[in-house]
Amino acid sequence: MTDRYTQxxxxxxxxxxxxxxxxxxxxxxxxxxxxxxxxVGPVLVVSDGASKGAADTLAQALLEWDVDVRxxxxxxxxxxxxxxxLTEAAEPTELAEPVLAAGSVLRHLAPNGRVMTVSRAPGEGxxxxxxxxxxGVDGFLRSxxxxxxxxxxxxxxxxxxxxxxxxRSALAALRFFLSAKSAYVDGQxxxxxxxxxxxxxxxxxxxxxxGKVAVVTGAARGIGAAIAKTLARDGATVVCVDVPAAGxxxxxxxxxxxxxxxxxxxxxxxxxxxxxxxARERHGGLDVVxxxxxxxxxxxxxxxxxxxxxxxxxxxxxxxxxxxxxxxxAGLDGLHIVSLASTSGIAGNKGQTNYAFTKAxxxxxxxxxxxxxxxRGGTANAVAPxxxxxxxxxxxxxxxxxxxxxxxxxxxxxxxxxxAEAIAFLASPAATGVNGQVLRVCGQHLVGQ
Amino acid sequence: xxxxxxxxxxADRQGVRDAVVVxxxxxxxxxxxxKYADASNQEMFTAxxxxxxxxxxxxxxxxxxxxxGAVLKHSRDFNLVRESVLGSSLSPATPxxxxxxxxxxxxxxxxxxxxxxxxxxxxxxxxxxxDTVSDAPIxxxxxxxxxxLEVQHAKTWQxxxxxxxxxxxxxxxxxxxxxxxxxxxxxxxxHQAITTARWGIAREAQxxxxxxxxQHLAAAWESGFFDxxxxxxxxLTRDDNLRADTSLEKLASLKPVFGRSLxxxxxxxxxNSTPLxxxxxxxLLGSREWAESHDLPVLARVVDAETAAVxxxxxxxxxxxxxxxxxxxxxxxxxxxxxDIDFFEIHEAFASTVLTTLAAWEDADYGxxxxxxxxxxxxxxxxxxxxxxxxxAAGHPFAATGGRIVATAAKLVAQRxxxxxxxxxxxxxxxxxxxxGATAVxxxx
Numbered sequence: 001m002t003d004r005y006t007q008x009x010x011x012x013x014x015x016x017x018x019x020x021x022x023x024x025x026x027x028x029x030x031x032x033x034x035x036x037x038x039x040v041g042p043v044l045v046v047s048d049g050a051s052k053g054a055a056d057t058l059a060q061a062l063l064e065w066d067v068d069v070r071x072x073x074x075x076x077x078x079x080x081x082x083x084x085x086l087t088e089a090a091e092p093t094e095l096a097e098p099v100l101a102a103g104s105v106l107r108h109l110a111p112n113g114r115v116m117t118v119s120r121a122p123g124e125g126x127x128x129x130x131x132x133x134x135x136g137v138d139g140f141l142r143s144x145x146x147x148x149x150x151x152x153x154x155x156x157x158x159x160x161x162x163x164x165x166x167x168r169s170a171l172a173a174l175r176f177f178l179s180a181k182s183a184y185v186d187g188q189x190x191x192x193x194x195x196x197x198x199x200x201x202x203x204x205x206x207x208x209x210x211g212k213v214a215v216v217t218g219a220a221r222g223i224g225a226a227i228a229k230t231l232a233r234d235g236a237t238v239v240c241v242d243v244p245a246a247g248x249x250x251x252x253x254x255x256x257x258x259x260x261x262x263x264x265x266x267x268x269x270x271x272x273x274x275x276x277x278x279a280r281e282r283h284g285g286l287d288v289v290x291x292x293x294x295x296x297x298x299x300x301x302x303x304x305x306x307x308x309x310x311x312x313x314x315x316x317x318x319x320x321x322x323x324x325x326x327x328x329x330a331g332l333d334g335l336h337i338v339s340l341a342s343t344s345g346i347a348g349n350k351g352q353t354n355y356a357f358t359k360a361x362x363x364x365x366x367x368x369x370x371x372x373x374x375x376r377g378g379t380a381n382a383v384a385p386x387x388x389x390x391x392x393x394x395x396x397x398x399x400x401x402x403x404x405x406x407x408x409x410x411x412x413x414x415x416x417x418x419x420a421e422a423i424a425f426l427a428s429p430a431a432t433g434v435n436g437q438v439l440r441v442c443g444q445h446l447v448g449q
Numbered sequence: 450x451x452x453x454x455x456x457x458x459x460a461d462r463q464g465v466r467d468a469v470v471v472x473x474x475x476x477x478x479x480x481x482x483x484k485y486a487d488a489s490n491q492e493m494f495t496a497x498x499x500x501x502x503x504x505x506x507x508x509x510x511x512x513x514x515x516x517x518g519a520v521l522k523h524s525r526d527f528n529l530v531r532e533s534v535l536g537s538s539l540s541p542a543t544p545x546x547x548x549x550x551x552x553x554x555x556x557x558x559x560x561x562x563x564x565x566x567x568x569x570x571x572x573x574x575x576x577x578x579x580d581t582v583s584d585a586p587i588x589x590x591x592x593x594x595x596x597x598l599e600v601q602h603a604k605t606w607q608x609x610x611x612x613x614x615x616x617x618x619x620x621x622x623x624x625x626x627x628x629x630x631x632x633x634x635x636x637x638x639x640h641q642a643i644t645t646a647r648w649g650i651a652r653e654a655q656x657x658x659x660x661x662x663x664q665h666l667a668a669a670w671e672s673g674f675f676d677x678x679x680x681x682x683x684x685l686t687r688d689d690n691l692r693a694d695t696s697l698e699k700l701a702s703l704k705p706v707f708g709r710s711l712x713x714x715x716x717x718x719x720x721n722s723t724p725l726x727x728x729x730x731x732x733l734l735g736s737r738e739w740a741e742s743h744d745l746p747v748l749a750r751v752v753d754a755e756t757a758a759v760x761x762x763x764x765x766x767x768x769x770x771x772x773x774x775x776x777x778x779x780x781x782x783x784x785x786x787x788x789d790i791d792f793f794e795i796h797e798a799f800a801s802t803v804l805t806t807l808a809a810w811e812d813a814d815y816g817x818x819x820x821x822x823x824x825x826x827x828x829x830x831x832x833x834x835x836x837x838x839x840x841x842a843a844g845h846p847f848a849a850t851g852g853r854i855v856a857t858a859a860k861l862v863a864q865r866x867x868x869x870x871x872x873x874x875x876x877x878x879x880x881x882x883x884x885x886g887a888t889a890v891x892x893x894x
């Protein structure tokens with residue numbers, strides 16, 4: 001589970017050696033700790049000429065978070081973050097000024113710094129020029145992310161449906177990306193729309209899920225246990241679900257988060273009903289469901305046995321669909337569903353036709369479910385982890401594992417908590433404007449978007 | 450059935466409120482020397498408690514009392530239950546004490562907690578027990594023990610040397626715990642063999658009980674009955690004594706192990722006797738108000754309980770026949786008859802224990818002479834006995850059996866009541882060493 005290489009190149013003699021040899025040196029990423037400052041240094045806000053008003057608004061919001069906000073690029077500070085506000089740009093030429101201003105301070109970006117773009121999504125009816133300007137941000141951001149070093153990342157907030165730059169969910173997304181909670185999210189552009197229900201939510205609270213009841217499937221260990229702990233840290237009462245055979249780890253998780261353990265096979269016909277009944281009877285409601293339970297049965301399709309295909313589909317996809325049907329029929333208000341997808345489901349992976357089918361299927365049903373939940377102020381989103389250091393990945397042969405670790409821009413595997421932080425963000429009321437999206441937590445993996 | 454009691458008479462007693470069973474948790478039971486070979490009673494009981502806490506969200510909760518015990522117990526485990534509570538996620542302000550009534554320990558603990566709740570002394574409590582044969586205490590011989598104590602008390606080195614010199618080679622032989630009855634020197638199996646012969650219980654009938662136990666327990670596991678009653682421990686997810694594929698032929702092929710010196714043919718085998726087992730169990734009880742205020746489910750209420758003891762030393766009665774005497778008294782006090790019972794949970798110390806119990810209740814002379822009844826106590830519908838298996842299949846970690854049975858019985862009556870809309874009732878009967886027996890009735894709420 002430990003990434004000895006990353007430890008070695010960041011300490012002692014081996015650090016000096018690695019420097020001299022010019023070896024790749026993955027950074028020790030800064031992770032969230034309550035009470036730590038939001039960013040590692042001052043935040044520079046730059047914009048194109050047309051977006052100046054939007055940039056002012058955004059800078060004002062940042063000031064309310066006790067962030068040291070600057071508007072002039074100077075090389076006498078170690079920048080914590082650079083935010084490029086590009087929302088009103090209409091011509092490709094307008095981006096030169098803010099982009100080059102940001103470039104001028106990159107050498108002074110602190111380790112674990114952040115570069116953010118805030119832009120608008122191209123939409124139907126856009127002129128070719130406007131569409132080019134807006135979509136261009138995509139390629140710019142993803143390339144810039146690959147140029148950053150020392151644990152710094154670049155991500156973008158992409159406003160949809162005319163959302164204002166200060167829309168609650170847009171600010172919530174900005175705050176998530178600026179913070180250490182997004183440590184292993186890199187090169188991603190997240191679409192954010194306006195959402196009335198997010199209005200008035202407190203973005204600075206340490207407990208955004210206070211009073212909420214969350215269900216996490218597959219919570220006995222690994223990523224599921226980290227999700228349970230993170231949601232509980234954020235204030236949620238967590239119902240921890242796993243198969244009865246995993247009960248020992250499940251009770252450990254439940255007791256560590258002060259939640260309840262529900263030994264249940266999610267593929268059972270009545271799983272949704274039992275989850276809902278447990279949440280309502282024992283905790284008075286249900287606000288968040290995290291579909292984390294998943295299995296792998298890797299085989300080349302030519303060698304795939306029916307049981308291997310069917311088991312993966314049953315657990316990873318059919319169970320989620322059946323449980324969601326029950327939840328939708330129950331008409332819950334403000335329900336946030338977050339499902340675990342995978343980079344395999346986006347880019348494909350040899351030997352994982354079954355797994356990738358289900359994970360792409362998760363992305364499909366997430367988009368379709370989003371519209372159904374929106375009417376009641378709810379959301380459906382997916383998180384697609386890349387290579388995460390867990391018991392499961394520690395069983396991968398050494399060489400394969402090392403390659404998988406070094407492929408992403410951040411040149412290391414993520415931790416279960418990195419996935420959990422993204423989920424906790426998407427599950428929070430402030431993120432209601434994020435709906436039907438897939439957020440990758442992959443350190444900017446080489447493949448896929 | 451027409452005269453069936455709707456509510457038990459005890460419910461009407463003034464000044465006594467209900468104690469309800471909220472749920473239970475145990476570790477899967479494991480044959481001695483296997484998965485839990487190096488697990489202590491404290492580890493197992495703590496694990497059973499932790500699963501219970503997780504199931505019901507009791508982290509940091511101060512319960513009124515935790516009561517339980519172990520039959521085979523190290524002297525260091527003098528505060529077994531309290532130490533387990535301290536090692537659990539419960540509030541350290543949860544009081545606890547150990548009690549022990551041989552195989553009836555778990556049921557006696559349940560009765561104790563229920564009574565405190567009924568009297569209003571506590572609002573909630575855990576009852577249970579743990580036993581390990583694998584990690585049993587081994588004592589030193591009486592000679593060595595006396596010498597060592599003398600060494601400790603000695604004030605001079607000469608006195609110490611003198612005490613040590615008194616140790617003889619024969620004193621170094623350790624004393625391994627035995628389950629023999631101290632007053633008769635007979636093992637429990639040999640005692641039951643006498644009872645079995647007295648009642649003329651056939652080998653085939655015993656094997657049928659054993660087969661049913663395995664089949665019922667296997668079916669219960671398959672149906673998910675234990676999903677909210679058991680939490681895996683040390684990688685074991687089901688009772689490993691369970692033989693779902695056993696058959697009458699396989700059981701018939703086993704050689705008798707008890708009663709081979711009796712005149713009657715020996716009938717008791719390893720297949721129709723419980724194996725030595727490791728495990729721990731817990732039951733969560735509370736007042737209705739406590740359960741409600743904690744948004745917890747209620748499976749059943751504890752109606753009443755009765756213990757009994759018999760004179761087995763002089764051979765007047767069988768060692769494991771005490772429950773036969775307790776049940777008629779228990780039911781009579783509550784205005785109930787055997788027909789009012791939907792589920793009979795009769796602990797299968799041996800298959801023949803169940804059969805001698807039933808035979809005694811069906812015998813008119815026995816009813817008159819031993820139970821003081823006008824005639825036979827009555828007949829039990831065999832289809833209502835141990836419907837989800839019992840100790841022959843699950844195994845029997847002495848003090849843990851009571852908790853297993855109480856939780857199972859409570860869930861059975863709750864399920865039946867939910868299905869039929871009618872109240873359902875279970876009778877629990879546990880025999881124990883020393884000619885003891887504990888019995889109780891639980892009923893749906």
